[in-house]
Amino acid sequence: xxxxxxxxxxxxxxxxxxxxxxxxxxxxxxxxxxxxxxxxxxxxxxxxxxxxxxxxxxxxxxxxxxxxxxxxxxxxxxxxxxxxxxxxxxxxxxxxxxxxxxxxxxxxxxxxxxxxxxxxxxxxx
Amino acid sequence: xxxxxxxxxxxxxxxxxxxxxxxxxxxxxxxxxxxxxxxxxxxxxxxxxxxxxxxxxxxxxxxxxxxxxxxxxxxxxxxxxxxxxxxxxxxxxxxxxxxxxxxxxxxxxxxxxxxxxxxxxxxxx
DNA sequence: ATATGTACCATTACTACAGATGGTACATAT
DNA sequence: ATATGTACCATCTGTAGTAATGGTACATAT
Numbered sequence: 001x002x003x004x005x006x007x008x009x010x011x012x013x014x015x016x017x018x019x020x021x022x023x024x025x026x027x028x029x030x031x032x033x034x035x036x037x038x039x040x041x042x043x044x045x046x047x048x049x050x051x052x053x054x055x056x057x058x059x060x061x062x063x064x065x066x067x068x069x070x071x072x073x074x075x076x077x078x079x080x081x082x083x084x085x086x087x088x089x090x091x092x093x094x095x096x097x098x099x100x101x102x103x104x105x106x107x108x109x110x111x112x113x114x115x116x117x118x119x120x121x122x123x124x125x
Numbered sequence: 126x127x128x129x130x131x132x133x134x135x136x137x138x139x140x141x142x143x144x145x146x147x148x149x150x151x152x153x154x155x156x157x158x159x160x161x162x163x164x165x166x167x168x169x170x171x172x173x174x175x176x177x178x179x180x181x182x183x184x185x186x187x188x189x190x191x192x193x194x195x196x197x198x199x200x201x202x203x204x205x206x207x208x209x210x211x212x213x214x215x216x217x218x219x220x221x222x223x224x225x226x227x228x229x230x231x232x233x234x235x236x237x238x239x240x241x242x243x244x245x246x247x248x249x250x
Numbered sequence: 251a252t253a254t255g256t257a258c259c260a261t262t263a264c265t266a267c268a269g270a271t272g273g274t275a276c277a278t279a280t
Numbered sequence: 281a282t283a284t285g286t287a288c289c290a291t292c293t294g295t296a297g298t299a300a301t302g303g304t305a306c307a308t309a310t
Contacts, residue, residue, distance in 0.1 A: 012269060038284065049271050054286075062232055071279045071284040092233050092241045099224040100245055107187050108217050110246060114297070116217045117242060118266080120225055121235060137299060163254065174301050179256075196254035196309045239267070243296085 005046050013048055017056035022065055025080045032081065036066060036074040063088055130171050138173055142181035147190055150205045157206065161191060161199040188213055 003020050005013055024030040036042075039057060043050035057074055060066045064083040068074045077083065103113050128145050130138055149155040161167075164182060168175035182199055185191045189208040193199045202208065228238050 052270060059234070068285060073284060088231065088233060089237060089241065091231070092228055092237060093245065095224055095228055096238075096241055096245050099220055103217055103220055106213065106216070108213060109184070111298075112214060112217060113221075114246060116214065117221055120218065120221050121239060177300060193255060198254060236268070
């Protein structure tokens with residue numbers, strides 16, 4: 001299992017991490033249950049901040065790609081393969097695309113959409 | 126017809142303009158067909174930039190509250206009253222609220238929503 | 251000439267957020 | 281002791297958008 005971080009790549013580090021781990025799971029390079037390097041260990045190896053790795057791990061856990069077991073470490077999720085093709089971000093894009101397209105069709109300005117969106121995201125609900 | 130701009134109000138000037146004109150139409154202070162002060166004139170009176178007034182007028186025209194007739198000036202839209210209760214911004218808020226709520230319910234991070242939203246708004250489609 | 255709406259060009263100040271970094275601390279286990 | 285994930289605190293840089301300002305110009309009319 002090799003993870004390579006490309007700093008010249010505009011893609012955020014935590015995203016590169018997620019993608020590579022996800023790909024490794026899909027390609028059977030990381031079978032279900034396989035222990036992953038610890039957050040601190042991986043951060044040290046890749047020379048990135050541990051919070052950055054923690055962020056990637058946290059999102060991967062939310063997507064059911066990996067499992068965190070506290071002091072026991074992190075492992076590939078038992079059903080990782082079936083979940084790693086469920087692209088939540090793609091679904092998010094589709095949802096928003098429809099919504100924005102509808103608004104634009106009604107003549108709502110992009111600026112107005114942005115402002116309304118910003119207000120909604122600020123009011124935590 | 127009096128329009129007052131409050132600089133201390135965090136509400137943008139062009140928004141204050143829109144609201145007051147809209148309210149005046151709803152309250153019959155500005156009957157359909159009434160000529161509005163010209164963009165430059167109003168900008169001069171209120172001591173704001175003409176582009177700011179133009180922006181308000183443009184949005185009001187999109188909402189069918191007023192009509193611009195080029196060199197002839199701007200007038201209250203013939204069907205202004207029936208349109209001035211159709212709150213496009215409110216409708217926009219409702220659309221986005223639903224969309225965001227759905228995404229959040231699925232566990233999508235606010236940060237992810239923002240990033241996806243930003244990408245979509247940049248790619249002009 | 252003068253005035254209308256409109257369409258470009260541009261700049262400035264302000265705000266907000268992402269991404270990443272660093273430090274500290276906790277409970278839990280070996 | 282050492283290591284695990286995790287949760288706070290914080291700072292910094294870069295980017296991006298809004299709001300508003302200003303200037304110039306155009307076709308169209310009185």
